[in-house]
Amino acid sequence: MKVLVVGSGGREHAMCWKVAQSPLVSELYAAPGNPGMAELAECVPWDGDVGQLAEWADREGIELTLVGPEAPLVEGIADAFLARGLKIFGPTQQAAMIEGSKAFAKGLMERLGIPTARHKTFSDVLDALSYLETVGAPIVVKDSGLAAGKGVTVATSLQQAKQAVANILSGAEQAEVVIEEFLSGPEVTVLAVTDGITIRPLLPSQDHKRLQDGDTGPMTGGMGAICPYPLASGLMTEILERVLKPLVDGLRAEGIVYKGVIYAGLMLTDEGPKVLEFNARFGDPECQAMLPLLETDLLELALAVVEDRLHEVKLEWHPWASACVVMAAPGYPDDPHKGLPLSLPLQPPEQVLYFQAGTRRGPQGLLTNGGRVLSVVGLGEDLKKALERAYTGVAAVKFEHALYRRDIGRKVVTNVG
Template sequence: MKVLIVGGGGREHALAWKISQSPRAKKIFCAPGNAGIAQLAECVDIKDKNIPAIIDLVRREKIDLTVVGPEVPLVAGLVDALEKEGYPVFGPRQRAAEIEGSKVLAKEIMHKYAIPTARYAVFDSAHQAKDYIKQLGGPCVIKADGLAAGKGVIVAGDEQTALAAVNDIMESKIFGAAGQRVVVEECLRGEEVSMLAFTDGEHVVPMLAAQDHKQVYDNDTGPNTGGMGAYAPAPVLSPELRQQVLEKVMIPAVRGMAAEDRPYRGVLYAGLMMTEQGPQVLEFNARFGDPETQPLLMMLESDLVDVMEALLAGELYKVDLRWYDGACVCVVLASGGYPGSYGKGEVITGLDNLPENVVAFHAGTAFKGSQVVTAGGRVLGITARAEGIPEAIELAYQGVSRVKFSGMHYRKDIGKKAINK
């Protein structure tokens, strides 16, 4: 069969890497792809937001399965457009993807269907949001309502920071139209963890727990990023807690979305805070996480194409996900200046000198002649699988030590919380 992957980041490289291992995937295309994906797939220079061009590509190449990676084309309705043309596509439809596209909708779904989450209020007026923050007095979280590439959440430790966040989001419009409304919510304390699950709209099959590292610097300091590294499985989510999240978060969310005429099919991602009161939902995402996908797919033993086809057929109950023993760690290498402004075009060396069981998943890369160069903020995800978290950390950083490009920076504490457990 012919498979098209939509997107061009580290998540999409991991999808291409895993799908290429399926004996059923005879040919893989990617739009737009990157330098790493180009080693596994035919990259087509079409932006992931260009829905008409993607439909033309699917029609022209007679694609059997389209897999949509990023949130922007999902929220824009790419799945609906392909389904309307009769093409099989993996990912939630537009109305379902709004659980990520609107923080307000996500909170309303959680509130209505008794899914544990922080108390919150919604504002479309900066003045009213500031008045509310002054009443709260303590730490709080300010969220832009719309999509902001994983950076639209500001954790404010004090009132002054919270008020400045409202100014930035609603008045300075640092996230554009995404900041027309904000959610202000109480600040939950605890350790963050991600649970991703496959769902066909009725059945829910969870993946391993994973932990992302959002802040740019060690010890969770500095501004938020799209994610500086991840590992799986995350011991903070014990088997008992994993079952609790399945029963109290994932299944109610899928049922709630169905009841709201937003049937959900694809990957549902819950960002959780492990509080003293138990797991509480910080946010929902409507797709595979990035960088969580990199370690999760390296740990997945099952054929991903089989899983996706069973899901599309409404037969997910037939799937028994198989996972490799051990653990997997991904360390993101970023361009100098990221998550602020950064340059491009720096030559990357060392990619052909990685240890065994280490994969360099490309995110922001491109070709300049025969050389691989930087082309984004997050450049590579050096990902290692080993018998346990400590061994996987050591192996991943061995891989990191062999890769070089000007301005490269990365966190040196990915997976540390798991060892402390």
């Protein structure tokens, strides 16, 4: 069958890599893709217009589309494809509001009794600043809209919180800010696929959002991930029953059938798991760490979702561990340097995968073309070995002044060891 993967990042490269292994695929396309994806698929120029892409897919006879990034989902790419009778793995615009508006997601969690941080939403800067005076710091300030994973400020001082509020509410018309209590505990990502009725949780993982070692520095889109994260016994069942099922069932009761991937970003507090955020797609870089462990055919899984037969699918996993280290361009996240040369080893080290993100092809080879440039994934019989291989893979890349964390997975390895 003819398959299209939408996106151009490391997540989408990993999706292409996994889809290309399916015997069901006859032709694979990527829009707009990147140089790494071009080795697996035919890249299609695309400027982000969802209607235009739906028209192209209809004309070319694309039989299934998988969407990676959040922006086209929030803009209604699934609706545009479904209107033409095209199969697409990803939620509708209405369902994607769980990510498109944090204010919407918070209101939904309140209605459905899903555990989350106490919060308030503001559109007026003076009201928000006045509220900050009453609650003090530490406090968390979030841009309600899409911010590529960088719209969150964990403010340790009142001044930092006020600056974050001012930055968000003065940045765009109809902006909203969500101010919520500071929670403490380990963070974990639980991804699940659903056809609107059946829910299949995937392996839990842990993202590392801060730029620098020790969870310091600015928030980023994610600097690395480990998978699986060792959840305590019974915790996945609790997350399924208290978070995922209420979300899917509650949306359906409100007339919204959610089909695709649910991303639950959770804090494991002393009071139990609480939702930090919902996203409407695979996480990046969690996807790069998780997909190499998935033994089940990703294309068969996506088809089962869009055809309302997920109950027929039993997920199979390789009994390994995975670690992903992101290599970013100098200047990331504020002003990443583009056009810097980099080269990958002709023969990757053992059990190492390279997923490209912010790259482009120049006359002499690969060049940086964005903030997060590469996801380097190591696989092993345990997390310690997976991390060793990931960092061996990092060392084999020629990329001067690359930014990357040297402590991915360290807390888990220390606690387990």
